[in-house]
Amino acid sequence: MKYQRPRGTRDILPSEIDIWQKIEKTCREIFELFNYREIRPPIFESTDLFSRSIGKETDIVSKEMYTFHDRSNRSLTLRPEATAPVVRAIIEDNLLQQNQQLKLYYQGPMFRYERQQAGRYRQFHQIGVEIFGSNNPLVDAEIIYMASKIFNKLNLNDLVININSVGDKNCRPNYINELKRYFEKNQRQVCHDCTKRLETNPLRILDCKNPTCQNVVKLAPKLKDSLCNECKMHFNRVISSLSKLNVNYQINDQLVRGLDYYTRTTFEVVSNQLGAQNAVCGGGRYDDLVEELGGKSTPATGFAIGLERVVEVMQKMSLQRGEDQGVKEIDLFIAAMGEEAQMIGFELLTKIREKGLTADQDYLGKSLKAQMKAADHLAAKYVYIIGEEELVKKTAILRNMKTAEQKEVAFDKLSEELHGLAN
């Protein structure tokens, strides 16, 4: 094969597009209910934007970015996530007025240069929200509630919401120091990766999957014990609000996310239907990012849903329920024999479509038998058969494909007749 899709990319095929559109539609509907408006930043941005916001030492920035130079030698990067572009946009386009809250959502492809595996692609799609301007814990609760609402509406009920607080710029540095001291004492017992993490991102040691590291982590100082009072209060308000809304969640004090900009609340929705890459949604609060990128100090929070993974869970669920992916049925198929008949069919089709009925015909010049077969595969409700005799009479045969009844219907009566039958 001469051309292949680039590694880590996928073609989303017509056979699976229904499920994609259903998810997208559900998300949009719910976002609009909560008064979020869509924003569409570009697919690539200046490289600095990502390295400043996500963090130079993170995996995303240090080894996963699609970075290139354009013809004027600007360093650009295909967005690995959309929060930084959205923040850039609200600053640049002045969307944030004083003392206002701003609610946005976005949707589209993201790019990370990673080795592909189940649920992980180099081009993948996210749909997400960001809300700016408020540090109220109710905001955190609102977006988490909104995420759970989306998954409920999609009938995905075996998901678990993990939630944690990673502190803020006041209390987190103290904790990190404490953690560093602890792990330096126990360095020999942690894995190679964790020794490196001690320098780059000590928090990540907390959710290392290596069992020996886990043993060391068990006795490590707890993040929640070193949160400052404000952070503690904030977190408690978030979870009590969620409880009030009957959202099921699990506090996971080892949940640390890989992007540097998170403060206080972080959360992740995971599915047990997936392989190692089991997070279908992740997000949290990022109160310092807007200022860091040059805007006024503005608290913010948001999440992103990974569409490929949601699609995968939904496909698995519908298989388990024994649903078939279903052919889309059409109202009418015109089987025409000969060029002249085909032309008549062509004209009739436009009238029928104007009535809002789905209709099609064969352009390959197949035999009648083959056209009937095609109609059958398209699950056509009716077939209108136009041959040479019919051309003279200006009347052709309308066949009901379910009952096999057929009757003569004049060309100029066809759309009325069908319209009547459809209702």
Add this chain to the structure above:
RNA sequence: GCGGCCUUGGUGUAGAGGUAACACAGCAGAUUGUGGUUCUGUUAUCAGGGGUUCAAUUCCCCUAGGUCGCCCCA
């Protein structure tokens, strides 16, 4: 960036060191103007390159791709 497994027609699968089997789909016909059943015919040189061999698609190596993990993340 690291590791395991895999790569045969449109799809899903067999197979053996000596030049490929089955199912489904597709197309054509049996039924020269009618579908969903049945029957018949037809559709590949086994990812690409190199090596071993009288001979490889089957053995070895490399490359590409797939897949599942590690890391990390949606």
